[in-house]
Amino acid sequence: MTVEVKYVVVRNGEEKMTFANKKEADAYDKMLDLADSLGEWLQQAPVTLEEEQREGLSLFLAEHKDVLSQILRGAAPQETVKKPVKSKTDKTAPTPEEDAESGEQAA
Template sequence: MAVEVKYVVVRNGEEKMTFATKKEADAYDKMLDLADSLGEWLQQAPLNLDDEQREGLSFFLAEHKDALGQILRGAAPAEAPKKAAKVKMEKSVATSKEGSTSEKQAA
């Protein structure tokens, strides 16, 4: 017989999701907290959203918070990872150039 440990995210007495790791369960719980906060914020918007629409929108925004953050910073979601990779590559090239200069000076 096997023993399995499962982590269950419960909200208002209702089981939302089950996860194999605590890290995944905590991340989902945090995302639900963000969705709740966004839902409260969207209530103040000058839009006529019913509860189901507001809940769906807030959940979508929370689920895609990284892309939303990139958009709010002025970068398209697809552009930001490319820029980050380019910066990392430039730094590694600069570091390797510095290393070779140091090696030349030591010789």
């Protein structure tokens, strides 16, 4: 027989998520607290959001708080700065040889 310890995050009587360790459960609970605070703040926004939209937006913002804090500090968020690196085989315009092969003329 094995004994497993599970940490369950419960909100308003509803089980939200189960974790194997306390640190992850606490982090998730803290993120939900932030989402609740953001949801209350978004109610004061000059735009009208349905409750489901507001909850979804507040949860998204809470889940991405690190990127949001970078944006609010005026720094470019690291997640969106990364651009795909073009390899030497990627070409943006056909070479004259490719134009000749395809029968197209350069404009």
